[in-house]
Amino acid sequence: SFELTQPPSVSVSSGQTASITCSGDKLGDKYVHWYQQKSGQSPLLLIYQDSKRPSGIPERFSGSNSGNTATLTISGTQALDEADYYCQAWDISTEVVFGGGTKVTVL
Amino acid sequence: QVTLRESGPALVKPRETLRLTCTFSGFSLNTTGMSVSWIRQPPGKALEWLARIDWDDDKYFSKSLKTRLTISKDTSKNQVVLTMTYMDPEDTATYFCARVHSSSAPYFDYWGQGALVTVSS
Numbered sequence: 001s002f003e004l005t006q007p008p009s010v011s012v013s014s015g016q017t018a019s020i021t022c023s024g025d026k027l028g029d030k031y032v033h034w035y036q037q038k039s040g041q042s043p044l045l046l047i048y049q050d051s052k053r054p055s056g057i058p059e060r061f062s063g064s065n066s067g068n069t070a071t072l073t074i075s076g077t078q079a080l081d082e083a084d085y086y087c088q089a090w091d092i093s094t095e096v097v098f099g100g101g102t103k104v105t106v107l
Numbered sequence: 108q109v110t111l112r113e114s115g116p117a118l119v120k121p122r123e124t125l126r127l128t129c130t131f132s133g134f135s136l137n138t139t140g141m142s143v144s145w146i147r148q149p150p151g152k153a154l155e156w157l158a159r160i161d162w163d164d165d166k167y168f169s170k171s172l173k174t175r176l177t178i179s180k181d182t183s184k185n186q187v188v189l190t191m192t193y194m195d196p197e198d199t200a201t202y203f204c205a206r207v208h209s210s211s212a213p214y215f216d217y218w219g220q221g222a223l224v225t226v227s228s
Contacts (some may be wrong), residue, residue, distance in 0.1 A: 001170070033214035035154075042203060042218040043154065049209075054216065086154055090212050095167055096156035097142070 002091035004099035011105045018074040020102045022087030025068060030072035030089045034063055037101075038083045046085070047072060074104070082106050109133035111143075111204050111219035118225050119194050125224060129187040129204030133217075136162050136182050142207035143187045144215060145178070148198040155200075159207060160187055194226045 012018035022032060032050050032107045035043035045054050047063035050070065060075045074081055087099040115127035134141055146159040151176070158178045159167045168176050177190045201223045205215035211225060 011153075031212040031214075033217075034153050042220055043215070044218075045214065048214045048216070049212065088214060094170065096159075096213060098146075098154040098156065101153045 002089075002094045002097055004087055004089060004097055006085075006087060006099040006102045008100070009103045009105065011076045011107055012074070013107045014079060015076055018077050018081075018104055020072040020074075020085050020087075020104065022070040022072070022099050023068050024089065024097075027068050027070055027089065028066045030065075031092065032063070032065045033060075033088045034072045035086045035088065036081075036083045037086065041042065045097055077104075090102050109206060109217040111206065111217060113204050113219045113222035115202075115222055115224065117151060117223060118227065119141050119177075119227050121195055121226060123194050125189075125191045125198070126210055127189045127191075127204075127222060127224075129189070131185050131187070131204070131219075133207070134206060135185070136160075136187070138162055142213070143180070144205050144207050144213075145187075145189045146203045146205060146215070147198075148203070148221075149197075149200040152190060152200075157202075158189060159213070192216050196226045198224070199226045200224060 034047040036046045038044045050065040051063045062073045084101045086101045110133040139164045142158040161179045168216045175192045201221040204219045206217040207213045208216045
């Protein structure tokens with residue numbers, strides 16, 4: 001079955017760039033979407049179709065997808081970006097699949 | 108303005124059936140292309156997709172839970188109902204409903220606040 005793998009945690013200094021990876025077999029052939037979930041809240045759509053930002057999402061969030069890896073990049077990371085981040089894709093064998101989530105800590 | 112809200116029991120006993128209702132506004136499941144999904148999240152764990160129902164009443168289920176799930180809609184009430192049979196303590200989770208965008212490569216653009224369901228005797 002299709003699976004998405006994320007690092008459990010990423011630490012980044014305030015103002016620096018954080019990169020969160022999401023890997024899966026031939027992931028570049030699929031659309032990847034990203035969600036941000038702050039503690040006690042519902043997930044928020046952050047990036048859809050690899051690199052598009054919904055209205056209201058700051059430009060410091062960007063996404064890319066190629067080969068077997070999709071990447072969410074947070075430029076100029078702020079304290080308020082501390083959250084769990086999930087990638088998500090669709091595969092014919094498993095329908096919707098989520099990654100295991102990455103906890104971002106801002107130092 | 109799109110909103111979704113989950114409702115249902117906070118506590119169920121093992122082997123009982125869970126029934127959750129998602130009441131939404133700001134869109135209609137009579138509209139071509141619209142869909143609603145259920146997703147759950149055990150405490151401290153990752154998101155897990157459960158099921159989806161489309162405007163044309165097509166239904167899709169997680170392969171691992173398919174035998175225990177049913178999903179239905181009442182377009183007159185703007186509601187989607189999920190039932191899960193034979194509840195187990197491992198089914199303890201926050202259950203979210205979410206609007207699905209783009210049925211060909213779906214993603215979830217609006218989410219409810221979630222309903223915590225605890226399975227315990």
